[in-house]
Amino acid sequence: MKVLQLGPYPPPHGGVQSNLVALRRFLRKQGIPCAVINITRHRKPEGDEVYYPRNAFGLLQLLLRLRYDILHLHIGGMLTRRLVRLAYVCSLVPGTRSVVTFHSGGYPSTLEGQQARPKSFAGFVFRRLDALIGVNPEIMDFFARLGVPAERRHLIYPHALVEDQTAPSFPEPLHSFFERHRPVLISVGLLESEYQLNLQVDVLESVRRAFPRSGLIMIGSGSLESELRRTIQSKPYAEHILLTGDVPHPITMEAIRESHVMLRTTLYDGDAVSVREALYVGTPVIATDNRMRPAAVRLIPKSDATMLAKAIIETLAEPKPPCPGAAPDESNLRAVLDLYRELLGGNRGSNH
Secondary structure, X not given: OOEEEEEOOOOOOOHHHHHHHHHHHHHHHOOOOEEEEEOOOOOOOOEOOEEOOOOXXXXXXXXXXXXXXXXXXXXXXXXXXXXXXXXXXXXXXXXXXXXXXXXXXXXXXXXXXXXOOOOOHHHHHHHHOOEEEEOOHHXXXXXXXXXXXXXXXXXXXXXXXOOXXXXXXXXXXXXXXXXXXXXXXEEEOOOOHHHXXXXXXXXHHHHHHHOOOOEEEEEEOOOOHHHHHHHHHOOOOHHHEEEEEOOOXXXXXXXXXXXXXXXXXXXXXXXXXXXXXXXXXXXXXXXXXXXXXXXXXXXXXXXXXXXHHHHHHXXXXXXXXXXXXXXXXXXXXXXXXXXXXXXXXXXXXXXX
């Protein structure tokens, strides 16, 4: 078996990227070759079977040149016509099985998602695919509204809790920030408008009145990075907010572990991988209620600075619980591998 994944490859680091990378590592650990084609505007030097085509023609050339049995496309955010066309191309590649994971947990509740119908272009394309993976029940319902047969719809959650490695040392300026601040709030994700990051910056003023040594670490990158830096610099407490940019995943996990609260404010969101990771290492999570959070998360209403500040202050007033020491869990990654094996052992769908 050989696998080719298409999707956003870090940096930047987000939930889709984390799932793609975790799946690749898992497959390679099983001795299964897995290459990646990055489909975002972000570029790095090619190497280790990670490819960065400059345009659609370059992507098509790679699809035709590389050798693989499974073609797995990862889609996050809005289901744009460009991404649907790419999924259609994936369904046309001869001699392969086509899989799409749709990661955008909030998309089914959008106007576009609610209007999805079998006769739409997305419905036509998705029914051509050999398998569709949804990361929550709402996405599974969305697939059903598109007319995707039940046997091709697979609910597989995106998080994987891998075995702990040796804790890395913090580089600067993370090391100094943790030395100077206690308690520390942290958020991890893309710097995009749907995550309401200004809300986190604003409430730190109230939090610091209750906890004068508190600080906020924001890990990630995105289109709002410059604007967010300007917003932070405009605050009298700017020195107590650290915007790190992208950070390697082991260091990110150690920063989450050492922090006292993780924040996940969103306009719409799915089952965020970073939320699961925080709970795994014992860090309390405060998140916008999206009706699909894990039970241990403290929920707040959307866009409510007052309730966010209240939740943070009340959570910090309690001792941080000990790390639960949960066992590593790669069952979701294994479920994807089992799906691959099932596809390669069966007949290709009748729509091809």
